[in-house]
Amino acid sequence: xxxxxxxxxxxxxxxxxxxxxxxxxxxxxxxxxxxxxxxxxxxxxxxxxxxxxxxxxxxxxxxxxxxxxxxxxxxxxxxxxxxxxxxxxxxxxxxxxxxxxxxxxxxxxxxxxxxx
Amino acid sequence: xxxxxxxxxxxxxxxxxxxxxxxxxxxxxxxxxxxxxxxxxxxxxxxxxxxxxxxxxxxxxxxxxxxxxxxxxxxxxxxxxxxxxxxxxxxxxxxxxxxxxxxxxxxxxxxxxx
Numbered sequence: 001x002x003x004x005x006x007x008x009x010x011x012x013x014x015x016x017x018x019x020x021x022x023x024x025x026x027x028x029x030x031x032x033x034x035x036x037x038x039x040x041x042x043x044x045x046x047x048x049x050x051x052x053x054x055x056x057x058x059x060x061x062x063x064x065x066x067x068x069x070x071x072x073x074x075x076x077x078x079x080x081x082x083x084x085x086x087x088x089x090x091x092x093x094x095x096x097x098x099x100x101x102x103x104x105x106x107x108x109x110x111x112x113x114x115x116x
Numbered sequence: 117x118x119x120x121x122x123x124x125x126x127x128x129x130x131x132x133x134x135x136x137x138x139x140x141x142x143x144x145x146x147x148x149x150x151x152x153x154x155x156x157x158x159x160x161x162x163x164x165x166x167x168x169x170x171x172x173x174x175x176x177x178x179x180x181x182x183x184x185x186x187x188x189x190x191x192x193x194x195x196x197x198x199x200x201x202x203x204x205x206x207x208x209x210x211x212x213x214x215x216x217x218x219x220x221x222x223x224x225x226x227x228x229x230x
């Protein structure tokens with residue numbers, strides 16, 4: 001069964017450093033998302049991406065964040081200058097869209113980001 | 117502020133019993149509703165979606181939606197210890213069923229005792 005994959009599973013970085021989190025969405029899906037979950041808190045939406053552009057972003061997704069689909073399979077989240085409060089699990093998700101009319105979002109295993 | 121509310125639990129049920137999980141949401145235009153299961157340290161796993169008022173059954177799981185009351189629930193029949201997890205209610209607050217963010221509740225922790 002196709003699934004969303006994410007790398008790395010755990011990233012440790014120093015405050016102020018740039019990190020890139022990588023995702024491979026399910027191959028025939030059209031919509032891609034990033035969410036984050038701070039330990040013990042709710043899953044929070046960051047950004048959605050469709051047709052090679054951002055379709056929606058939250059107030060969390062400020063100028064320090066960017067997303068890119070550099071090729072036909074990868075979807076990346078970049079944090080330019082990490083802060084301590086960026087420490088969280090980051091989940092990539094994808095949904096079919098298109099003629100299916102479905103919005104079920106399937107999540108990858110996550111990347112645990114630790115900012116020291 | 118669009119909100120999704122769940123009782124945080126923990127909800128403890130004996131093995132073989134029915135577990136009932138509830139969720140309310142604030143945005144009346146919401147059209148799509150989802151239940152995810154999240155084991156500790158893992159990612160959310162989709163277990164049910166529901167789009168229309170009424171009940172939707174899938175195996176031991178039944179989702180119930182009442183848009184007039186802005187209420188969605190999940191019943192788990194014949195609960196097993198492996199069902200012990202946090203159950204997340206998620207709502208798509210949009211008239212469109214295409215794309216768009218999900219708003220998650222804080223989750224209900226379910227514990228099924230052997």
